[in-house]
Amino acid sequence: MIIVLDAGQAEVDLAAGVLGCPRCGGRLRPWSRAAARPVRRLDGSSWRVRPRRARCQACRSTQLLLPAGCLPRRGDTAEVVGAALLAKASGVRVQAHRTIAAELGRPPTTVRRWLRAVRGPHTDWLRAQGIDQAHRLDPAVLADLPAQPSALGDALTALGAAVRARRPRLHSRTPAWTLITMLTRGRLLARRRQADRHGPFPGPVCPEPGVTVPTNSASPCTRRRHRADGTRQIATHTSSSPVTPSSSS
Ligand SMILES: [Zn+2]
Numbered sequence: 001m002i003i004v005l006d007a008g009q010a011e012v013d014l015a016a017g018v019l020g021c022p023r024c025g026g027r028l029r030p031w032s033r034a035a036a037r038p039v040r041r042l043d044g045s046s047w048r049v050r051p052r053r054a055r056c057q058a059c060r061s062t063q064l065l066l067p068a069g070c071l072p073r074r075g076d077t078a079e080v081v082g083a084a085l086l087a088k089a090s091g092v093r094v095q096a097h098r099t100i101a102a103e104l105g106r107p108p109t110t111v112r113r114w115l116r117a118v119r120g121p122h123t124d125w126l127r128a129q130g131i132d133q134a135h136r137l138d139p140a141v142l143a144d145l146p147a148q149p150s151a152l153g154d155a156l157t158a159l160g161a162a163v164r165a166r167r168p169r170l171h172s173r174t175p176a177w178t179l180i181t182m183l184t185r186g187r188l189l190a191r192r193r194q195a196d197r198h199g200p201f202p203g204p205v206c207p208e209p210g211v212t213v214p215t216n217s218a219s220p221c222t223r224r225r226h227r228a229d230g231t232r233q234i235a236t237h238t239s240s241s242p243v244t245p246s247s248s249s
Contacts, residue, residue, distance in 0.1 A: 003186045005068045005174070007052070014054055014065075026058025034064055040076045042083060044105065069178040072186050078177040080104060081114050081188060082156075088115055089153040117189035123151045129184055130158025137165035159183065 002022060004010040011030070013019040019028040036050040052065040069077050087100045097112035104111065118126065134141050141161045148154045162183050163176045170179075180188060 021056035024059045026056045028054040031055035042079045068181045078181045082177040122190040127155035127158045130162040134161040134165040
Protein backbone atom coordinates (compact mmCIF):
# COMPACT_ATOMS: atom_id res chain seq x y z
CA MET A 1 0.00 0.00 0.00
CA ILE A 2 1.10 3.53 -0.79
CA ILE A 3 -0.32 6.67 0.79
CA VAL A 4 -0.74 9.50 -1.72
CA LEU A 5 -1.21 13.13 -0.82
CA ASP A 6 -2.13 14.24 -4.33
CA ALA A 7 -4.08 11.60 -6.25
CA GLY A 8 -3.88 13.59 -9.49
CA GLN A 9 -0.11 13.85 -9.26
CA ALA A 10 0.10 10.14 -8.44
CA GLU A 11 -1.76 9.38 -11.68
CA VAL A 12 0.70 11.52 -13.60
CA ASP A 13 3.63 9.81 -11.91
CA LEU A 14 2.21 6.37 -12.60
CA ALA A 15 1.69 7.16 -16.26
CA ALA A 16 5.24 8.48 -16.49
CA GLY A 17 6.64 5.39 -14.75
CA VAL A 18 8.40 7.40 -12.06
CA LEU A 19 6.62 5.86 -9.11
CA GLY A 20 8.75 3.16 -7.48
CA CYS A 21 7.63 -0.19 -6.13
CA PRO A 22 8.02 -0.28 -2.32
CA ARG A 23 9.03 -3.95 -2.54
CA CYS A 24 11.73 -3.94 -5.17
CA GLY A 25 12.10 -0.39 -6.50
CA GLY A 26 10.77 -1.34 -9.92
CA ARG A 27 8.47 0.89 -11.92
CA LEU A 28 4.80 0.95 -11.01
CA ARG A 29 2.19 1.26 -13.75
CA PRO A 30 -1.57 1.85 -13.57
CA TRP A 31 -3.49 -1.35 -12.82
CA SER A 32 -7.28 -1.04 -12.45
CA ARG A 33 -8.97 0.33 -9.36
CA ALA A 34 -10.17 -1.04 -6.07
CA ALA A 35 -13.88 -1.24 -5.33
CA ALA A 36 -15.46 2.04 -4.34
CA ARG A 37 -16.30 2.48 -0.69
CA PRO A 38 -17.79 5.30 1.37
CA VAL A 39 -15.63 6.93 4.02
CA ARG A 40 -17.32 9.05 6.64
CA ARG A 41 -16.09 12.58 7.29
CA LEU A 42 -16.27 14.46 10.57
CA ASP A 43 -19.29 16.48 9.43
CA GLY A 44 -21.19 13.26 8.70
CA SER A 45 -20.92 13.50 4.94
CA SER A 46 -19.65 10.58 2.91
CA TRP A 47 -16.53 10.56 0.78
CA ARG A 48 -16.65 8.00 -2.01
CA VAL A 49 -13.18 6.60 -2.38
CA ARG A 50 -12.06 4.31 -5.18
CA PRO A 51 -8.32 3.92 -4.82
CA ARG A 52 -6.05 3.33 -7.79
CA ARG A 53 -4.18 0.08 -8.04
CA ALA A 54 -0.73 -0.09 -9.55
CA ARG A 55 1.38 -3.03 -10.66
CA CYS A 56 5.13 -3.37 -10.55
CA GLN A 57 6.71 -4.19 -13.88
CA ALA A 58 9.56 -6.01 -12.19
CA CYS A 59 8.12 -8.15 -9.36
CA ARG A 60 4.49 -8.08 -10.60
CA SER A 61 3.14 -7.19 -7.18
CA THR A 62 0.16 -4.87 -6.99
CA GLN A 63 -0.05 -1.82 -4.76
CA LEU A 64 -3.05 0.13 -3.56
CA LEU A 65 -2.68 3.91 -3.70
CA LEU A 66 -4.75 5.15 -0.78
CA PRO A 67 -5.56 8.87 -0.55
CA ALA A 68 -4.04 10.52 2.52
CA GLY A 69 -6.82 11.25 4.96
CA CYS A 70 -8.15 7.72 4.67
CA LEU A 71 -6.92 4.97 6.95
CA PRO A 72 -6.43 1.40 5.75
CA ARG A 73 -9.44 -0.81 6.45
CA ARG A 74 -11.32 1.94 8.28
CA GLY A 75 -14.65 3.44 7.32
CA ASP A 76 -13.92 6.87 8.79
CA THR A 77 -11.41 9.50 7.79
CA ALA A 78 -8.31 10.15 9.84
CA GLU A 79 -9.98 13.38 10.97
CA VAL A 80 -12.81 11.43 12.65
CA VAL A 81 -10.44 8.97 14.27
CA GLY A 82 -8.18 11.86 15.29
CA ALA A 83 -11.08 13.63 16.96
CA ALA A 84 -11.68 10.51 19.04
CA LEU A 85 -8.01 10.32 20.00
CA LEU A 86 -7.95 13.99 20.97
CA ALA A 87 -11.04 13.51 23.14
CA LYS A 88 -9.41 10.54 24.84
CA ALA A 89 -6.17 12.46 25.37
CA SER A 90 -8.08 15.43 26.79
CA GLY A 91 -9.03 13.39 29.82
CA VAL A 92 -12.23 11.46 29.09
CA ARG A 93 -11.89 8.44 31.35
CA VAL A 94 -15.15 6.79 32.48
CA GLN A 95 -16.59 4.76 29.63
CA ALA A 96 -14.47 6.89 27.33
CA HIS A 97 -15.39 5.03 24.18
CA ARG A 98 -19.12 5.43 24.83
CA THR A 99 -18.83 9.15 25.58
CA ILE A 100 -16.70 9.80 22.53
CA ALA A 101 -18.86 7.62 20.30
CA ALA A 102 -21.94 9.61 21.30
CA GLU A 103 -20.18 12.88 20.47
CA LEU A 104 -19.05 11.62 17.08
CA GLY A 105 -22.18 9.68 16.23
CA ARG A 106 -20.27 6.47 15.78
CA PRO A 107 -20.88 3.00 17.24
CA PRO A 108 -19.18 2.51 20.65
CA THR A 109 -17.59 -0.71 19.45
CA THR A 110 -15.95 1.13 16.55
CA VAL A 111 -14.56 3.86 18.79
CA ARG A 112 -13.36 1.27 21.28
CA ARG A 113 -11.39 -0.44 18.52
CA TRP A 114 -9.75 2.88 17.64
CA LEU A 115 -8.78 3.61 21.22
CA ARG A 116 -7.41 0.11 21.73
CA ALA A 117 -5.29 0.55 18.62
CA VAL A 118 -3.26 3.39 20.14
CA ARG A 119 -2.10 1.76 23.33
CA GLY A 120 1.32 0.78 24.56
CA PRO A 121 4.18 0.64 22.09
CA HIS A 122 2.09 2.07 19.27
CA THR A 123 1.60 5.30 21.22
CA ASP A 124 5.35 5.46 21.73
CA TRP A 125 5.86 4.82 18.04
CA LEU A 126 3.50 7.64 17.04
CA ARG A 127 5.30 10.04 19.34
CA ALA A 128 8.66 8.98 17.97
CA GLN A 129 7.47 9.70 14.44
CA GLY A 130 6.39 13.18 15.43
CA ILE A 131 9.62 13.94 17.27
CA ASP A 132 11.88 12.47 14.59
CA GLN A 133 10.23 14.27 11.72
CA ALA A 134 9.75 17.59 13.47
CA HIS A 135 13.40 17.50 14.49
CA ARG A 136 14.50 16.76 10.96
CA LEU A 137 12.40 19.50 9.38
CA ASP A 138 12.41 22.28 11.96
CA PRO A 139 13.85 21.56 15.42
CA ALA A 140 12.56 24.92 16.66
CA VAL A 141 8.99 23.58 16.84
CA LEU A 142 10.12 21.20 19.59
CA ALA A 143 11.53 23.93 21.79
CA ASP A 144 8.38 24.62 23.80
CA LEU A 145 6.59 21.34 23.42
CA PRO A 146 4.56 20.90 26.59
CA ALA A 147 4.39 17.62 28.48
CA GLN A 148 0.91 16.11 28.50
CA PRO A 149 -0.76 14.06 31.23
CA SER A 150 -0.91 10.95 29.09
CA ALA A 151 1.28 9.09 26.63
CA LEU A 152 -1.40 9.55 23.98
CA GLY A 153 -1.41 13.30 24.61
CA ASP A 154 2.36 13.37 24.21
CA ALA A 155 2.08 11.44 20.96
CA LEU A 156 -0.54 13.78 19.50
CA THR A 157 1.44 16.81 20.62
CA ALA A 158 4.53 15.48 18.85
CA LEU A 159 2.56 14.79 15.68
CA GLY A 160 1.13 18.31 15.86
CA ALA A 161 4.69 19.64 16.01
CA ALA A 162 5.61 17.60 12.94
CA VAL A 163 2.62 19.08 11.09
CA ARG A 164 3.77 22.59 11.96
CA ALA A 165 7.26 21.76 10.75
CA ARG A 166 6.03 20.31 7.48
CA ARG A 167 3.35 22.80 6.49
CA PRO A 168 5.68 25.57 5.28
CA ARG A 169 7.26 23.10 2.84
CA LEU A 170 3.93 22.23 1.28
CA HIS A 171 2.74 25.77 0.64
CA SER A 172 -0.81 24.61 1.22
CA ARG A 173 -3.45 24.28 3.87
CA THR A 174 -3.46 20.53 3.81
CA PRO A 175 -5.57 19.35 6.78
CA ALA A 176 -3.56 18.32 9.81
CA TRP A 177 -4.90 14.77 9.95
CA THR A 178 -4.21 14.30 6.26
CA LEU A 179 -0.60 15.22 6.89
CA ILE A 180 -0.48 12.94 9.90
CA THR A 181 -1.71 10.08 7.73
CA MET A 182 1.29 10.75 5.50
CA LEU A 183 3.72 11.14 8.38
CA THR A 184 2.59 7.87 9.92
CA ARG A 185 2.20 6.01 6.60
CA GLY A 186 -1.42 5.29 7.26
CA ARG A 187 -0.61 3.82 10.68
CA LEU A 188 -2.30 6.31 12.95
CA LEU A 189 -4.00 3.19 14.31
CA ALA A 190 -2.02 0.02 14.81
CA ARG A 191 -3.02 -2.87 12.67
CA ARG A 192 -5.21 -5.25 14.59
CA ARG A 193 -2.60 -7.95 15.05
CA GLN A 194 -0.03 -5.36 16.11
CA ALA A 195 -2.44 -3.85 18.61
CA ASP A 196 -3.10 -7.29 20.06
CA ARG A 197 0.58 -8.20 20.16
CA HIS A 198 1.61 -4.89 21.73
CA GLY A 199 5.01 -5.18 20.17
CA PRO A 200 7.15 -2.60 18.37
CA PHE A 201 7.08 -2.60 14.60
CA PRO A 202 8.93 -0.82 11.83
CA GLY A 203 8.49 2.90 11.56
CA PRO A 204 8.40 5.08 8.47
CA VAL A 205 10.96 7.20 6.79
CA CYS A 206 9.75 10.79 6.58
CA PRO A 207 8.39 11.50 3.10
CA GLU A 208 9.30 14.51 1.04
CA PRO A 209 6.38 16.83 0.37
CA GLY A 210 3.71 16.19 -2.12
CA VAL A 211 3.71 12.73 -3.51
CA THR A 212 3.67 9.24 -2.08
CA VAL A 213 4.66 7.22 0.94
CA PRO A 214 5.00 3.44 0.68
CA THR A 215 3.80 1.75 3.83
CA ASN A 216 5.97 -1.36 3.86
CA SER A 217 9.55 -0.19 3.36
CA ALA A 218 10.55 1.01 6.75
CA SER A 219 13.42 1.42 9.13
CA PRO A 220 13.38 0.02 12.66
CA CYS A 221 12.07 2.35 15.33
CA THR A 222 12.39 1.09 18.86
CA ARG A 223 11.42 2.46 22.22
CA ARG A 224 15.09 2.99 23.03
CA ARG A 225 15.57 5.20 19.98
CA HIS A 226 12.41 7.09 20.76
CA ARG A 227 13.65 7.94 24.22
CA ALA A 228 17.03 9.02 22.95
CA ASP A 229 15.34 11.35 20.49
CA GLY A 230 13.14 13.34 22.77
CA THR A 231 11.52 12.01 25.91
CA ARG A 232 13.88 13.65 28.33
CA GLN A 233 13.78 16.99 26.58
CA ILE A 234 10.00 17.18 26.60
CA ALA A 235 9.64 15.97 30.17
CA THR A 236 11.41 19.10 31.37
CA HIS A 237 8.54 21.31 30.20
CA THR A 238 5.68 21.85 32.60
CA SER A 239 3.03 23.71 30.61
CA SER A 240 -0.32 21.95 30.72
CA SER A 241 -1.84 23.49 27.60
CA PRO A 242 -2.12 20.82 24.95
CA VAL A 243 -0.59 21.22 21.55
CA THR A 244 -2.67 18.99 19.34
CA PRO A 245 -2.92 18.43 15.63
CA SER A 246 -6.25 20.21 15.50
CA SER A 247 -5.02 23.24 17.40
CA SER A 248 -2.10 23.53 15.01
CA SER A 249 -4.26 23.46 11.91
ZN1 LIG B 1 8.29 -4.55 -7.40
